[in-house]
Amino acid sequence: MTSQTNGQFDRTPLIAGNWKMNMDHAQAITLLQKLAWTLDDAKHDYSRAEVAVFPPFTDLRSVQSLVDGDDLRVVYGAQDLSDKDSGAYTGDISGQFLAKLGCTYVLVGHSERRTIHGETDEQCNAKIGAAHRHGLVPVLCVGEGLEVRQAGEHVAFTLEQLRGSIAGLDAERVAELVVAYEPVWAIGTGEVAGPGDAQEMAAAIRAELAGLYDEATAAKTRILYGGSAKAANAGAILQGKDVDGVLVGGASLDAQEFASIARFEQHLVTD
């Protein structure tokens, strides 16, 4: 490979930070300001890598004010949404509210929602529908647990989650969809799937989409890897030709580290 740049991607890489249940609204402002300054100082080119953060619901209004007020290029989304639009659903959040808060994206089916809250593929499918009703781009999370990986069934398992979650979607929606492959055993454990594992699954997901839809549609879907991603491994992970970004948990809470991931081109291995 010569003069490796992200010209290798025909899809704009997406570097996404899932803050999970961390950062109150005041802390969110500080973290986002620091992130934006760090990227500005580094003259980050957002057209080469889109940067998105996923703060808790209670931070979103503050994030919106900061992004609008300071004209930031960082975009943002929520970590979940209801599959309903309004009504007697105590504690749930409508995609309508998220759209009003300027969200671009919304995570759907994160493994912590699937395991802790028992979310099913059918519910993810309904949530994707809700996201679309309100103009939000869903970031669908899929991925296997350790036992499934050890049994060598990780590809079949993950593709089944994918099929169940996107059932009934038309090709146009699939083309704009973001799929995040997050093997559960690599989340928050320091255990990172190897770049080869990330590429293997991303290629399998893209091939599945090509089979369900067509090559042109599958070529547009962005596929991310998530699970203990950090600056030191982002370059290698993003070498995978089907890997279009990373969904970062812990390391996205450190502005310097996350900015460094967004500038992954510096870490790309060249030969």
Ligand SMILES: O=C(CO)COP(=O)(O)O
């Ligand atoms: O779940 C994740 C992002 O959604 C990954 O979390 P970590 O990066 O902390 O492993």
